[in-house]
Amino acid sequence: MKIVWSSEARRALRAIWRFIAQDSEFYATRMVGRIVERVEHASLAPAQGHAVHEYPEEPLREIHESPYRIVYRHTEEEFQVITIVHFKQRLGRRRLKS
Numbered sequence: 001m002k003i004v005w006s007s008e009a010r011r012a013l014r015a016i017w018r019f020i021a022q023d024s025e026f027y028a029t030r031m032v033g034r035i036v037e038r039v040e041h042a043s044l045a046p047a048q049g050h051a052v053h054e055y056p057e058e059p060l061r062e063i064h065e066s067p068y069r070i071v072y073r074h075t076e077e078e079f080q081v082i083t084i085v086h087f088k089q090r091l092g093r094r095r096l097k098s
Contacts, residue, residue, distance in 0.1 A: 001043045001074070005081045012084040016068070031065075035084065038065040039072075043079035046072070054091050 005013075013032055020028035042049060042063045049061030052071055060082065062071045071082045071091065085091050 001046070001079050002077060003039060003043050003079045003081065006083070008083045009081040016084065035065050035068060035070065038063060039070060039079070039081055042070075042072070043074075046074035046079055052091070 013035065016035070017028045017032050020031055046061065049063045049072065052058065052060040052062050059073050060071055061073065062069050064070070064087075067087045069085050069087060069091070071085070073080050073082060083091075
C-alpha cells in the first residue's frame with residue numbers, strides 16, 4: 001500500500017523534530033523514526049486503527065506513538081497520513097485539511 005503524507009502531516013513531523021531537538025537531536029530523530037515506523041506498520045493493516053472520536057462522521061482512523069496521535073484515512077491503494085498531534089493538543093478541523 002502506498003503511504004502518502006499530507007503537507008500538514010509533514011509540517012507536524014518537522015515541528016515535532018524541532019521541538020524535541022531543542023533538548024536533543026538524537027531523541028528528536030529517534031521519535032520521528034518511531035512515528036515513521038508506526039505509520040509503515042499500520043499501513044499493512046489500516047483498519048486496525050481507532051476511529052477518531054472527535055469526528056465520528058469522518059472516515060478517519062488514528063494510531064498512537066506516545067505521546068502523539070497519528071490521524072489517517074485509507075483506501076485500497078493509499079494510506080494517507082493527515083496529521084500528527086500531541087495527546088494534549090486539540091484536533092481542530094483545520095488540521096484535517098490535506
